[in-house]
Amino acid sequence: MPLYAQLTRAIQFAIATGRLRIGEQLPTVRQLAVELRVNANTVAKVYAELERSGILETRRGVGTFVSARHLDGNHHEEHDKHLTALVDRFLEEANAMGFSVDDLLDQLQSRRKKEPN
Amino acid sequence: MPLYAQLTRAIQFAIATGRLRIGEQLPTVRQLAVELRVNANTVAKVYAELERSGILETRRGVGTFVSARHLDGNHHEEHDKHLTALVDRFLEEANAMGFSVDDLLDQLQSRRKKEPN
DNA sequence: CTACTTGTACTACCATCGTAGTACAACCCA
DNA sequence: TGGGTTGTACTACGATGGTAGTACAAGTAG
Numbered sequence A, B: 001m002p003l004y005a006q007l008t009r010a011i012q013f014a015i016a017t018g019r020l021r022i023g024e025q026l027p028t029v030r031q032l033a034v035e036l037r038v039n040a041n042t043v044a045k046v047y048a049e050l051e052r053s054g055i056l057e058t059r060r061g062v063g064t065f066v067s068a069r070h071l072d073g074n075h076h077e078e079h080d081k082h083l084t085a086l087v088d089r090f091l092e093e094a095n096a097m098g099f100s101v102d103d104l105l106d107q108l109q110s111r112r113k114k115e116p117n
Numbered sequence C: 001c002t003a004c005t006t007g008t009a010c011t012a013c014c015a016t017c018g019t020a021g022t023a024c025a026a027c028c029c030a
Numbered sequence D: 001t002g003g004g005t006t007g008t009a010c011t012a013c014g015a016t017g018g019t020a021g022t023a024c025a026a027g028t029a030g
Helices: A003-016 A029-036 A040-052 A073-096 A101-114 B003-016 B029-036 B040-052 B073-096 B101-114
Strands: A056-059 A063-066 B056-059 B063-066
Touching (some): A003 B073, A029 A040, A073 B101, A101 B073
């Protein structure tokens, strides 16, 4: 998996689990770039994309911060859209493999016991 | 989505839904290549991969056929492995987006009513 | 054996994508 | 205003992946 995708995920996950809180500042693009031994642009792209998604806010000369917007009603809607989109893809693939929705449900329910999220 | 992936899916789907039955012959690589305006190699790759998966059988000078092996116990196991792998990926992505297993279950259950597969 | 069919190996081209390098623009602060 | 932050635009390189072209191998059928 490409670096930028890993990083994107990590940040999203950190926010989703509360390890990064609203208003909190993220590392500078250069800081993080050095730390991860990656080009600054790679980090910048991630920050920019997450800003387009409304998850981050960035101010030049200052830094990048976790936005508050993803608590709005708007964002709940978008979030749900992402979920339905994800499920759509998932169903399509499973369908192509000949699995029914029930098969998937069974699988997921057996996971529910093991991985409490 | 790349051509080869589309084709792979289409064939898998056709078999899963019974539109292609066991023992039935598929079009020649060249036939299908012409029909789809695609290089013969592309079709060949798909056939070869599906053979490695055990769902096709190919005999030189004769053609390619739907294998009977995917009714074996072995294949049920492999099939299930694919399913768990798919669910794994799915859960990982959803998790990164901050969705719980229950969220996914809710989504899927609401789909179950709409798309009877 | 020969002609014809089938699938296959090998190669090369082209597009796309991910990343790095460098230079630039906006902004803060003393 | 000037030096030091911050993020950003542009470019280019390397790798990968997908497809096509051509030539080959294995098998069938007359």
